[in-house]
Amino acid sequence: MLTGKNKITYFDNAASSWPKPEVVYQAMDDFMRNIGGNPGRSGHRVSIAAARIIFEARESLAGLFGLADSSRIIFTANATEALNLAIKGALKKGGQVITSGFEHNSVMRPLRFLEQESKVQITSIGPSQDEMVDLRLLEKAITAQTKLIVSVHGSNVTGDIAPIEKISAIAKKHKIPFLVDASQTAGCMPIDLSRLEIDMLAFTGHKALLGPQGTGGLYIKEGIELAALKQGGTGSSSESERQPDFLPDKYESGTPNTVGIAGLGAGVKYILKTGIQEVWKKKKHLRAYLLKSLGSIDRIKIYGNLQPEGLAVVSFNLGDLSPSEIARQLSEKFAIMTRPGLHCSPLAHRTINTFPKGTLRASLSNFNTSQEIDHFIKCLKKIARNPA
Amino acid sequence: MFKKNSPESCVITFSAVYHALKAEKHFKGLGFKVKLIPVPRQISSNCGIALEFNFRDRERLAAVIQGARLAIENIYPLFKIL
Incomplete structure (x- = not known):
């Protein structure tokens, strides 16, 4: 203070x-002042140093979330972009989506947009006596058309925690992809993705992960294929005019926010150390x-x-x-x-x-x-x- | 007159930067001496950086690659032109 x-x-x-944390300011200053190159685009040592910063941040996040394969974590500009990628990808062909009654507009607005295009029907499930999501009503709302279940993990309004483990069991039973919005919980609450049956998890960098604004990401479980929100340069397969189909490059076109990711990586390391x-x-x-x-x-x-x-x-x-x-x-x-x-x-x-x-x-x-x-x-x- | 002697080092190429850095971390963790370098001009690769290592480590390294599910493109010997 x-x-x-x-x-x-x-x-x-x-x-x-x-x-x-002080290390976040230092990491960002160090990148801007002493590195500054475009990550992995050029092969010289400054470009490699920039790429290594992004790689280390990805590995740290994988460590925090209990993931062996860090390539399943995609960097985005914020949780909103991650949620748009997940929602628009999973609901490409339309269908029904079930949400909690506590979703942020970063979930509801992309859904209302798809609804307006007559692509999706939205069902939101309120709380029960003792849980933030009424699990009985949630299961009852599932139909053959249900293509996605979305739940916020921690409410940005009340601070309550949704029973995501129980929701994930229902989603798995009915073979429906499950998306978690961990904007408020990533970085302050244990989230073990090696144990939880979660298909996609969106996070932001500038809240509990202690990084700067303009950073965030999406975890995409192996086997989940989404349509990328954008296409462009990745520094890989440069001879091809088609977007690569492997992660993380498939979803990460254009020069990233390396200075932001440097700060985010330092924030995550600080959390891992604590x-x-x-x-x-x-x-x-x-x-x-x-x-x-x-x-x-x-x-x-x-x-x-x-x-x-x-x-x-x-x-x-x-x-x-x-x-x-x-x-x-x-x-x-x-x-x-x-x-x-x-x-x-x-x-x-x-x-x-x-x-x-x-x-x-x-x-x-x-x-x-x-x-x-x-x-x-x-x-x-x-x-x-x-x-x- | 130019003469090729025996290879001094090898390079591994990758389809993407992510895999090159993943391999670097993995090999360094196992105590191998490796270095990320720009892809040498006589080699073509999908990605601009490659991992250079000592020629005499090639067999041990190849065994590690197989066991660790590291995504690599190719391995090339590098000859020093005298």
Whole structure:
């Protein structure tokens, strides 16, 4: 955190995490200043050094996700691009798609786009008494036309965790591809793809993976073939005017965001060094402390299942106050950064009955502290006492 | 007068940069001395970089390639022109 008059309390890590570990800044600076070449295009040592940065980042991610073959991880500009690749690829011939009731617009908008073109029918499944997705209703919704099941892993609105292992068992039983949106969970929660029956998993680089904006990716299980979103130069098979059919080149045309991937790779290495179990433990501790502290405020309504197994992402409303007014006062009077509104997830807000007003969301990273939570609660209480 | 002597090193070519780096990491992990180089002009390859290694390691290396499912294109001996 910054000190002195520039000190801020940054509680908007579900949008973009900040700050990053020092090694992330260093890796990006080192690439820009000392390497800078185009990865693998030219064969000289600078080009090889750039290619090695991307390769190492891919290997680190494979290590984090328990994958032996890192070529199954495709780099994209963000989770949105990864989700578009997965959704448009899997639903090329149309059909029915089943989603959770907590999907972000990065899933819903590509689906609504395909729906408008009369290609797909969308069924969204709400929560049950104790799970974020009602598994019984999910299985009942499956038809012969079901071509894809999509679920967010951790909700960017409530911080709740979807039962992806149980969903994957249903998907496998009915032989339907299963896509997971791990935007909020990759980097802070253990995800073992060698054990989980997941066909595709989209992630972003700039949240819990601690990399910069403009990075993300998609894991594609062996046997899943998608139509690439773009075609172009790959540095391989240059004599051919046709796109290569092997991974990762098939889905990675054009000069990549090497500086971004350098930062992402450093972020992932930092997480591997800390240990993902340690990261997750601290995250759950912050969640528990945040929930307990918020619970001490009068007239607060906290949304979600409030289970201990969740993210340090919490949505709430304070009496009749508008979320955007609280957020404005937190920012202007107390230098606390939160996010009000619908969090690009109107479906999730409909599911928890907070549409269209929305909620105020506080989302923490492991660089946040319990002292910052105490300060946040004190300021919220001040605003509640004196809303004008 | 030019004369070819026995090969000094070999290069492995690959279909893509990813496989070249994967092979480099694998061989280095096993203690082989290998180096990524631009593909020599007398060889044609789908990818601009190749992996150079010592000629005397060729048999041990070939055995590793078979066991490790490394995707390679070709292996060439490189002669030094005197």
